[in-house]
Amino acid sequence: MHAMAPRLAPSLLLLLSIFITLSSPTSCHPLDPLTPSEFIHVKNIVQKSYPSQNLSFHYVGLDEPEKSTVLSWQSKPTKTPPPLPRRALVVLRLKMKTLELIVDISTRSIVSKTEFDNKHGYPLLNNEEQSVAAELPFKYKPFIQSIKKRGLNMSEVVCSTFSVGWFGEAKTKRTIKINCFYKKDSVNLYVRPVEGITVAVDLDELKIVEYIDRFVAPVPKAEGTEYRASNQKPPFGPRLNGAPVMSGDEGFKLDGNTVRWANWIFHLGFDVRTGVIISQASIYDLEMHEYRRVLYRGFVSELFVPYMDPTEEWYYKTFFDCGEFGFGQSTVSLKPLTDCPANAQFMDAYYAAQDGTPVKKSNAYCIFERHAGNILWRHTELTIPDIVITEVRAEVTLVVRTVSTIGNYDYIIDWEFKPSGSIKMEVGLTGVLEIEAVNYTQIDQIEEEVFGTLVADNSIAVNHDHFLTYHLDLDVDGETNSFVKNNFVTKQATGHNTPRKSYWNIVSETAKTELDARIRLCLKPADLVVVNPIKKTKAGNPFGYRLIPGAVAGPLLLEDDYPQIRGAFTKYNVWVTPYNKSEKWAGGRHVDQSRGEDTLDAWSSRNRKIENKDIVLWYTIGFHHNPCQEDFPMMPTLSGGFELRPTNFFERSPVLKVRTIPSKHHSPNCTAKN
Numbered sequence: 001m002h003a004m005a006p007r008l009a010p011s012l013l014l015l016l017s018i019f020i021t022l023s024s025p026t027s028c029h030p031l032d033p034l035t036p037s038e039f040i041h042v043k044n045i046v047q048k049s050y051p052s053q054n055l056s057f058h059y060v061g062l063d064e065p066e067k068s069t070v071l072s073w074q075s076k077p078t079k080t081p082p083p084l085p086r087r088a089l090v091v092l093r094l095k096m097k098t099l100e101l102i103v104d105i106s107t108r109s110i111v112s113k114t115e116f117d118n119k120h121g122y123p124l125l126n127n128e129e130q131s132v133a134a135e136l137p138f139k140y141k142p143f144i145q146s147i148k149k150r151g152l153n154m155s156e157v158v159c160s161t162f163s164v165g166w167f168g169e170a171k172t173k174r175t176i177k178i179n180c181f182y183k184k185d186s187v188n189l190y191v192r193p194v195e196g197i198t199v200a201v202d203l204d205e206l207k208i209v210e211y212i213d214r215f216v217a218p219v220p221k222a223e224g225t226e227y228r229a230s231n232q233k234p235p236f237g238p239r240l241n242g243a244p245v246m247s248g249d250e251g252f253k254l255d256g257n258t259v260r261w262a263n264w265i266f267h268l269g270f271d272v273r274t275g276v277i278i279s280q281a282s283i284y285d286l287e288m289h290e291y292r293r294v295l296y297r298g299f300v301s302e303l304f305v306p307y308m309d310p311t312e313e314w315y316y317k318t319f320f321d322c323g324e325f326g327f328g329q330s331t332v333s334l335k336p337l338t339d340c341p342a343n344a345q346f347m348d349a350y351y352a353a354q355d356g357t358p359v360k361k362s363n364a365y366c367i368f369e370r371h372a373g374n375i376l377w378r379h380t381e382l383t384i385p386d387i388v389i390t391e392v393r394a395e396v397t398l399v400v401r402t403v404s405t406i407g408n409y410d411y412i413i414d415w416e417f418k419p420s421g422s423i424k425m426e427v428g429l430t431g432v433l434e435i436e437a438v439n440y441t442q443i444d445q446i447e448e449e450v451f452g453t454l455v456a457d458n459s460i461a462v463n464h465d466h467f468l469t470y471h472l473d474l475d476v477d478g479e480t481n482s483f484v485k486n487n488f489v490t491k492q493a494t495g496h497n498t499p500r501k502s503y504w505n506i507v508s509e510t511a512k513t514e515l516d517a518r519i520r521l522c523l524k525p526a527d528l529v530v531v532n533p534i535k536k537t538k539a540g541n542p543f544g545y546r547l548i549p550g551a552v553a554g555p556l557l558l559e560d561d562y563p564q565i566r567g568a569f570t571k572y573n574v575w576v577t578p579y580n581k582s583e584k585w586a587g588g589r590h591v592d593q594s595r596g597e598d599t600l601d602a603w604s605s606r607n608r609k610i611e612n613k614d615i616v617l618w619y620t621i622g623f624h625h626n627p628c629q630e631d632f633p634m635m636p637t638l639s640g641g642f643e644l645r646p647t648n649f650f651e652r653s654p655v656l657k658v659r660t661i662p663s664k665h666h667s668p669n670c671t672a673k674n
Ligand SMILES: [Cu+2]
Pocket: 429, 464, 465, 466, 625
């Protein structure tokens, strides 16, 4: 599940640090991600406190100021108020213990220190330790024997690391499992597992602590698995035109990490654990002549991917990709023109390596205007005698995109801002399926239960789920918000003297506490709205933003199954919690081998008050993935998502008076072909 990230060459690093020392760029926005120079300061401050000790950095990220501090800083009348103190949260492994530090970068000091025992999970796995672990089997005699026994060439074997989960053990060690693959004749290694072998590595001691070679299965053939364009032979698939190149204006302005586009303004951040962070999204109101607040902070909080094979080699595969592997750490550089269109602008991102030095991820995210050919709104009026009125506005939106590749799978994460006030969150799943090697080449041969679909000779693509839980700290025109369920209720039509027997109407219910706001979608039809109960339209409707869910999937594992205890934040599709700066990560603080005591489910069980409070909405996009042959050898993107849409937030449609600048580059061809 892990691929090695390129690090800055030492000479480049030195150059960078000289440049940083000389130019010493200061952060402009309190939510800006840590800069390379800040990473270096943090590393130096920490190393000074623990001289000549074997430190391993597992997380370094902005410890953002409390919301109230950020908001009062922004409301200062001076145009550029002095920057707020910059702090970093640092998670280390030191002497077999997890240590959390808050480092004040401004004063060059450590302001707090918390030590954790090993009973509540372990921090993010860093790339370096995973790379070292993945190399260990190659020097391990029993493994060399196993490869020989299978008649495979060791130089064609590659290994990858897989988190081990937690299955009720009272005492754990920080371990990881290794699976190996065969790359001879095809780079598509994940579809060619060397099956039957289990290797476990102790990450603190970096040695193999468990080795089982239970059975031999054929390595699936290379033929038909290659995906590089340069290696394809005819006949080729359909020819697709590249997108028309749009020149000139990108359509948005980037000021530091702040994006201004159409009627939107928002801030872009990045975190090694969660990837891209959207902050302080506000939309301009034409009638109020001001930007109005919508989303204080939004990000993918956790991604839970349990596989559905209970056998020895597979049962533990129940991944938490944010908390274990880091959605940000797994961010890949985007390819211009294909990952993002020609009009995209790219931004780099940084995170800390195992030794604390900044790792640069070039083109980590892109921002682009999307001209998808959709209609923003239209109407043809045919009822007025003698005239036909047709008014159409083409839709243009702004997309922020990142891709996280966690081993075999690629997740495309899009945040799309619409001039209508909607924000659309979308995830695209693509990449390579996890394959279990079997003896079968035809389903008629199968006599025992298999745990997926036979997608090619000797290849079972194993069933699994993907649950992406979003943290959405909505501030609908201010912090004080409530969560309202507008239930659709069927009513009997009596007393109206018409032949109608029934209709539906809305019965509103405001969630008072957290338990009122745990929702399994589809059980009961309802519009779910975050409202500002204090601020209302002229007609008296509270300003609101509505959740428009996408396709819904909830967990199918038993509630007391260990992966589900750890992934209990998927139990409901929607949760609402009161704002608490420390409740960012739905799977808990330390997710690797966590035991489920520190999840969104656990926090929300306290049943705190959420009415007229600063609240956070949590939404989970779910997929039950029963693979099919088209998903092999490279899965065409499967998308899912949801939308936040203004609901009585504006007095009227905010896009009624939208103006479209006509495109100079295309002359319309309006003549129908006969
Ligand atoms: Cu899948």
